[in-house]
Amino acid sequence: MEKMDKQKSHLDACFGKAATLEKLIDYAADSVVSKTLLDKPAGTLTLFAFDEGQRLSEHTAPFDAVVQVVDGEGIITIDGSNHTVQAGQIVIMPANIPHAVTAEKKFKMLLTMIRS
Numbered sequence: 415m416e417k418m419d420k421q422k423s424h425l426d427a428c429f430g431k432a433a434t435l436e437k438l439i440d441y442a443a444d445s446v447v448s449k450t451l452l453d454k455p456a457g458t459l460t461l462f463a464f465d466e467g468q469r470l471s472e473h474t475a476p477f478d479a480v481v482q483v484v485d486g487e488g489i490i491t492i493d494g495s496n497h498t499v500q501a502g503q504i505v506i507m508p509a510n511i512p513h514a515v516t517a518e519k520k521f522k523m524l525l526t527m528i529r530s
Contacts, residue, residue: 436485436522439463446470446517457528464488464517472514479507479527486521490514499523 428438428451439449439461446468451459457477461484472491481490487500491514492507499505501521507513515523 435461435524439522441465441520441522444468451524456530457526460525460527461522462515462525463522464515464520466517466520469516470514472512474510474512475507475527476509477527477529478509479525481505481507481515482524482526484522484524486517487519488521488523489516489518491516 438451439447441447441463443465444467445465447463449461451461464486481499482504483499483501485501487498490497490499490505490507492505493511493513497505
């Protein structure tokens, strides 16, 4: 048990047991909420909840990232191309390519960043 304790992040809900992703984070009015589920040298798992009309502005990241939509619908823009995504879908955002996230409707996503 000691080894597992060292691996815990600030969110213990899914360590060593099953959890429902969309229930691990709540929407907040006029906000983007994020919770880091895991932060390791190899990468991170971060859960986001976007209220309708919220967005992450265009930016780049030095690593590939996988977006898994767990609730609702959003728009992922990669290198100027918009992709409407819905619960159950994934998108891989390539490293060093501009991307943005827009919530025309409420949605939640899990972002997996791979650092290598």
